Amino acid sequence: MTAVRNGLAGGRRPTLEQVARLAGVGRGTVSRVVNGSPRVSERTRELVEDAIAELGYIPNRAARALAAGTTDAVALVVPEQETRFFAEPYFSGILRGASAELAEHDMQLFLTLIRNERERDRFTQYAASHRVDGALLVSLHADDPLPDLLAEHGLPAVLNGRRSSAESMPYVDTDNAAGARAAVGHLLDGGRSTVATITGPPDMYVARCRADGYREALRAAGREVDESLLVQGDFTEEGGHRAMRRLLAAEPSLDAVFCASDVMAAGARLALREAGRSVPGDIALVGFDDSAIARHMDPPLTSVRQPIDEMGREMVRVLLSLREREPTETRPARAAVQPEPGEPQPARLLPTELVVRSSS
């Protein structure tokens, strides 16, 4: 309220200089106090803090950014071909996690939707003009030029999900294979004999991982992998429907199906109903994503849950760790930039959790 009384409400905001004058110290000292440097005596610190409180001083971020070359903000970039993705809980989970983690570091989140090439260029420019300290890239296609563009401008970036097994950029991903293993293992444990899978499009790395997990689980249980039991879907309901019909026609002994997404499982469920097969009586069903439809299906669908909020948080952690790793030109790059064991690695694989419901 003192601040208001001082007429700051609409008018000029106090500067470091003014705080320094009021506290009877130098500019440098105030800066140190504001930034929590330990090289300030207790007495002086209090003096300065009082002055700050009295004036209602708030640092000017633009000035800080200019002087220090850092902005305390990161961009979350969403290529917006997929409006779909955008309205999904997945997106809001990432957003929530990232936002929470950033808040803890007193940093801000910039949201950038990229609808077309023009907007991509605009963002690249933006990034290059150092308005952000780093970027979180979400829902990226394998052929998106954005990562390279950012690298070219020296902007640290973290991917959500890998583009391939040889992902060269820092990333945070779900352990899709492990999730699939858990799902299939669960079906086998339930005594199912013929377990098939409906996969995603093979050009998507995430789909391959889940298919691999399926295979691994079978092998781990001492069974052979029958490749004809892998039927390709495309992550749509319609695709799941088609795939399941094919499976039903080809495999009379079928009694369990692992679907690489809940949406495909919904399609599969429909095909089963049409064929008069009961779930889980005749055929057990497991999905992936633990999305809203999983809970609302009839029967409710067993599914593999990804720690989405946590992915958002972790992306931020990785991004921030990148900053420390990066050898600042001013410092002679201590030793050999070896990843220290304690800190978060530049890539993280997060665990999944099988949510068992009555479809299996």
Added chain:
Amino acid sequence: MTAVRNGLAGGRRPTLEQVARLAGVGRGTVSRVVNGSPRVSERTRELVEDAIAELGYIPNRAARALAAGTTDAVALVVPEQETRFFAEPYFSGILRGASAELAEHDMQLFLTLIRNERERDRFTQYAASHRVDGALLVSLHADDPLPDLLAEHGLPAVLNGRRSSAESMPYVDTDNAAGARAAVGHLLDGGRSTVATITGPPDMYVARCRADGYREALRAAGREVDESLLVQGDFTEEGGHRAMRRLLAAEPSLDAVFCASDVMAAGARLALREAGRSVPGDIALVGFDDSAIARHMDPPLTSVRQPIDEMGREMVRVLLSLREREPTETRPARAAVQPEPGEPQPARLLPTELVVRSSS
């Protein structure tokens, strides 16, 4: 690529000064060219533009912000009690619209989730430290102190939706009453005799507007309003369910219901099914929001669509118009800050659209 050859990839970025030197002009001239000032001769402009291209010059926003006192960024603020809201298409619509409109003005969007008081203070500080030129406030509760806090710091803000009929801040809202009128009018036109409504909580202004629309439509059709036909829900499925049961018990002649939200309509539909009433045969149903559930209900639900993307866009337009309106201290505030007829007003009511499906 010249830029890359010049070693800008990781290193120092070129400055205005360097561009000026290369072009053989002064700093001011380059600034004028970059900002599209007309006070530059054609010849000079070309010279400068060549130099900019050659060096791959990109203005440093922080410096610009510091010198000019403007950031070219606005914040979208979401109080996050309502994770619900967050995952909804409504949110992504606003986001998409705002983002698109901002992109056209070469501005950026800052996303701020406010989970608790600490984060609110943090944002207030942030806003006060002039990191953004304005704020878009979304899903605000009537008692939220944020608007006042922002006003205190002199930060322009636009609300999404009004808090009351006497909203004092600039806002963009849907014409809820008109939407309700259309819905109820449609039911009356369909020959329904006893039209009831399930309302939202009366402490929410939006709920009152929709209820008012219901009354107006009846009166417009020359009917009397029977207040016992307004049953209060709470915008949840469960609430819709309860309300419909009450209606069924109390009004044997009931043959149409306007629900103030799709979610409540879903609950109502459930109650109707339990009661063995057919839709639209026995009872016609209309919702509000045209959300995903409307399309997926059985039968698909007639609903009132709001132009959500457009609301996002419009919020930005209003915010930007605020900037021009605001008398800058340097200028003697031309005449008397009268809203000029042509420009967008500081408050906008957007039209709705009735999407007729088979539930009515």
Added chain:
DNA sequence: ATGTACCTTGGGAGCGCTCCCAGTTGTGAT
């Protein structure tokens, strides 16, 4: 020629902060 008016242009003066160096003060050992 001379004057007037209008363009265009260069560059000084900051914007508010961080970085860093040199100066000051304080402490403990000698």
Added chain:
DNA sequence: ATCACAACTGGGAGCGCTCCCAAGGTACAT
């Protein structure tokens, strides 16, 4: 007392840009 050393502190020198003013040009009228 004296010295070495550490802990604090003040303030100059920018960071890269915009704003603005005065200077220099140009064109046209007198």
